[in-house]
Amino acid sequence: MAIMLTAEQMRHTKATNAYVIKNPDQITNEFTITEESVAADTLNLGETKKIADLKEYLKGFDMTAISSDDLRKVARRLFDNEMIDIHAFVIFAEGNLASGADGLPTETDVKFNAIALFNERLEDYNDFLENNPADVKEDTLRWRRGMIDANHAIGALTYFVNSSRSDLKIHEQA
Secondary structure, eight states, rough: OOOOOOHHHHSSSSOOOOOOOTTTTTTTTOOOOOOHHHHHHHHHHHHHHHHHHHHHHHHHHOOEEEEHHHHHHHHOOOOHTTSSSSHHHHHHHTTTTTTTSOOOBBBTTTTOOHHHHHHHHHHHHHHHHHHOGGOOOHHHHHHHHHHHHHHHHHHHHHHHHHHHHHSSSSSBOO
């Protein structure tokens, strides 16, 4: 059972509630990838062996039902293999954004839809920047770029999770 903090309680703690996903059933969006070559290019995978290795690693992961712990593991693998940059890594590593009074992540084993989470966070951030033009600076745009890159990466990962072959031909499971 998750405990939701009130605004008054939140003023006195580092705790944050998990990001509330408005459309938890979302499985496609503008970042959905339907071609393996595009997915491979997105993650800088030029070699068939790298694609096969990534697919093997991703077995058992489901981007529509993944925990913050598992998302961090995937992020580490992607970052260590130079498939994502540090800004996208942070988006992955933040998971569902839940934290305790000490500021450390909580609810790290709770599964959520990462496709919807990343897309909705980007939409919210775009709205924030649009409504607060004075806050549009190099750092905020770099953060936004990290969110876009994370969305592209999650689209590529979703493709590979659902793909059954390691060559560059489209061949998805039903």
